[in-house]
Amino acid sequence: MSAESQPTPLSTAAQFFMDEEEGSTSTYDRVVELVNQATLMQKDVQKIGNLRQVQELIVHKEPGLLDNFLEEMLAFQSDKGNEVRKFIVSFIEEACKKEPDLLGKCMPCLQVLLQDENVNVQKKTILVLPNIYRTIVWWLIKSKPGNDEEKSFVWESMKAMKNKMYELIDSENDGIRTHVVKFFEGYVLALSRKTSESEVPKGMTPEKALTLDDIPNEHKFLKLKRLEEEGAKGFDIMLRFQASPHISSINLMTVMGSITTIAKQRPDYFSKVVQAFEALQVNLPPTLAKSQVSSVRKNLKMHMLSLLRHPASQDYIPQITTLLTDLGATNSEVMKSMPKIDESRKRKAEEASAPAKKAKVEIEQEEDYLTTPFVERGTTSVIKQKPADLQHTAIDITSNDLYERLTPHNVADLVLISMVMLPETMPAHFQSTYTPIAAAGTEAQKKHMARLLATQLTTAGMGKGIREVQKQQSDTSKEDGSASPEYQPTSPKQTIQTVVGGLTAQEIEDHIISRPSMPAPMLPVKRGIKIFKLGAITQPLDRDRLDNMTASAFKRILKAEKNAAKGNALQARTKLLASLTSQFGGELKNLLQEYIFEDLRTHSDLAFAWLYQEYANCQGFCASSLGNERLSMASYDECLTRLLSGLMERPEHPTQGLFHRLLLEAPAITDNALEILRRFFVDESKVVGGMNTLKDLILTRPEHRLRFLGILLESCSHEKPEVRGVAIRVTKKLYENENLCGPIEKYAQRTLKLLLDPKPPPEIFGNLRNKEFIPDAWTEDVIKMCLYLYLGLLPCNHKLIHELAVIYTGAIADIKRTILRTLETPVKGMGMQSPELLTLVESCPKGAETLVTRVIHILTDKATPSPELVERVRDLYHKRVPDVRFLIPVLNGLxxxxxxxxxxxxxxxxxxxxxxxxxxxxxxxxxxxxxxxxxxxxxxxxxxxxxxxxxxxxxxxxxxxCFSEKNIYTQEVLAVVMKTLMEQTPIPTLFMRTVLQSLSMYPRIIGFVLNILQRLITKQVWKQKKVWEGFIRCCQRTKPQSFAVMLQLPAPQLKSVFDTCPELREPLLDHVNTFTAHQKACIPRTIMNVLEKDPEEEKRKQEEKRNIEEGQNFIMLQPHQIKLEKSDSFEPSSQFMPPPKDVTEIRTVQVLNDGNRNMDGDRQRQEAEKQRSSEEIQQDDDRRKRDDDRRKEDERRKRDEKRSTDPRRVKSDRDVMMRDVSPENTLAIAEEPMDTTDSSSRRESRRDRPRH
Structure with missing residues (x-):
């Protein structure tokens, strides 16, 4: 390859940008693929998985793609899956945090989701609204000027959803209300200002820490004054929601936690929160259950301890500590939660900006005062004077006013007036919220009582404080028009003295002033000898120090058990502990109780010694009480109930024995002790032990026997079956005691007679603990409450059955039905031999017939009635009540x-x-x-x-x-029934129906049925119309086996068979045609004529008859002109016929009559054919097919016979015919032999018959 063709190498920077471009392209494609897949997926889990990947890609990995795919993601807000819509809410939250500019597109979606039909989607939307609100505010603060329309739209949308929260706070759904409270928590925190004492939660980001301090003063959309008012309004809504009387426990604990969080992060609201908790403690919602009240109080205690730890609690320590004491907090818990005074003082010193400060009062304190948490608070409160224009809250004003009025005379009047309005029983709500007063009568307790009353009065809109605050508001409004229209009470500044944790500042100051200074050194002077006096060198101790020293001495005695045992002084120690506890009481009772329950087995004697000492003091048996009046039983009652309650609350089984012993050996049983006993045996695991204890109390304490017996008898109608059953068993045992049977029986009778009242009387429900209402009408449960004891006594006293019958006759229908349902167990307990039951059956009061019938049914269920019972029922049926239903229970005795x-x-x-x-x-x-x-x-x-x-x-x-009982009516039983019925004269009408039904149930008895058909022919079955119709039906059902039987019928009857069932003629004729010549010779000619009658000839005769009827030469045929011989096939007709000229004319008339009958038979056959079921038609088709096969087989044999004239072949054909008559599957019955007469004998017998 040349150098020119090679690609030019790219720089490192170029390669980086190229890779980034390829990555971006691949991310885009991946997002498109995931969104398309999510659109097509059916399962919510898979769909959410794809959408979560899309969120990760476009929000965190490639935020630049967020705007591109926002609409595709928001389209899933209308998905049918609830979880998918919840995910979209979370996506909107994340997207708006990442790109606040997308708020304009997302707010409409949030408004739609807030009104979703699914509650979970609504709750998810409410949950994200505080973060959305903060995001909007930060966006409005940081955004550049311009684009006001979008900003206004977003802000108005948020305000609309915020207004929706005001409506949802009263939603019917508990969860929605909880989430709305959390929204207002974040809302109030955002629309309030922080202080130096504000608590900052861990992990709080600047975005979440939004306050009014972050909002600029002049903002187009965010008005500080209005926002601050909105925040205060939201907080007031939370306080009103907490004070609502029907709030649920979940909502209540949620709002308590929210306002506690607000108070710690925004100390400006601290005073309102403390006052709200004070009001809540004395005004708990009445709808809360006992367990819920306990949970709410524990939650309130936890939040109050949390507030106490906050530095801002310095001004409210007296209120908080007093409230904690009422909630059951110990002194150690309060002390642990006290704020660090030095740190708070240092913080306040640093915050002070002015150089001039009020001088601090330095007071030399003793070591005891240095440990008191209120000393520093007291010194500062002395120095920090309140401004004159500071406004008192309504609760503080009312509290001060009430404190001055709490004089002994006024309190005594209040107690006397209140006693008239007290309920008979202590309300469960009060019992669950009441805390014993630890320091009654002290100044601190009086101030606390005044504050509790002030809180309730202020909540009800009453009191001096409400009037003064309203007056101050009106005055302030006149002076300053910009004041807030709603009154927001300020934090209370008046210090309430309390004894919790030590002395208050005022007490310390008084002590410092009154403390004598150290005397100056003096020169020695001569003096006389001064007599020693203990009072001269001792000083009185304050109450707290005395209590502490007493408790310390008592604890040392408790711990000296081993030393006392070594010195043989255990008895003296026990006496000393019991005497000290009963004499001084207070904290000593708690210490002794805790010591006893540490080891019940060892310390049980101490419990009895304490109890006896309390009783001796109350009765004036002790030397210290000589000459004094007998004290009340309150202290003894408290001791007994303390011990019993402690034993009842312990789960160990051995405590039941000690509980039993304590009640039996107690000198006196108080009402509170009996109430504890009631609660004790309501527990299913303790019901037996509790009832035995009650039984022993009844037997061993004759003076209060009826009192204890009443509790037992009330328990016999308890709503719990376990308690009721044990109570009835114990009552039945006590009923055997001649001294107790009378009261028990009277109570049972009195309860039974209540059933005659038109509606349930209230006294029935005296033993119900948790009754919500008393029904106005008799219900089954209420009726049974009146019956349980009486019916339980029936097996013990049979004479009570007569009183029950009398009540039954006068009761309404519902009560009668309930009595009949509940009779089974007591009547079975009485037994069939009971003379009282026999007397009831014999006398049977008028109106109690159904009761007597029910009693007899119960007695005879699965048992044979006794002769005595049968005799009385028979007499009742024949002489008094001729209702056959009385005989049903005793049928087996008749x-x-x-x-x-x-x-x-x-x-x-x-x-x-x-x-x-x-x-x-x-x-x-x-x-x-x-x-x-x-x-x-x-x-x-x-x-x-x-x-x-x-x-x-x-x-x-x-x-x-009968036929439905196949296990009883077997084929053998039915065979006996059919044989017996066939021998009767006349034959029963339903006989042939029974034969057909038996044949349907047991097809194997077809041979027996054919034998019956043969015997019916000898009984001339055709003389009974219904039986004859059944005979024909049976022949039709059993063909072709019934062909041999049909051939034995006389010709007229065979013709009648064909008239009824014409479809039988051709199969029977085909069957006869298969016979040999010798076999055919055995068949009478008349039978063959009936078989071979040509239908065309019959039609011709019908036409001839029609012509005769249409002729004009009809002559009336008179009955006396007819002279015919008696014939089985002809019956005289009442129709007009022509006069007889000769035999031919008479036969013509007979043929015409036969034609009419044939026409009627045709119509009947057509109707019968229509009524045949499809199943029978199918069966007939199968039979015809088998007949055709058999006929072909016979024709083949016939051809073979022509080829061979062997006489053995003739014998074989006869055997074939007999096989058709008696098939192989015929049921063999020994006493019912088949008719074995040969054909020739039958032919001879037919020849001997007279011809007609």
């Missing part, structure tokens, strides 16, 4: 004749009841089941029912029930 006599009435009942009757009579194959009727007798009895007593359709349905 005689055969009684059952047969009642059968016609029984089968008229409801089909379900008839099925039950047959089940009882047939027994379903149970060997031990004794029925008055065998299956054979039952089916025979059904055939013999008088049609005048029961219609034939009902009888047919009853026989079908």
């Amino acid at each position: 005689t055969k004749s009684e059952v047969i006599a009642a059968l016609s009435k029984l089968i008229k009942l409801n089909p379900i009841v008839v099925k039950e009757v047959f089940n009882r009579l047939l027994g379903h194959g149970d060997a031990a089941y004794n029925s008055p009727l065998s299956p054979v007798e039952l089916l025979i009895a059904l055939h013999n029912i008088d049609p005048t007593k029961c219609d034939m359709k009902t009888i047919i349905k009853a026989t079908n029930l």
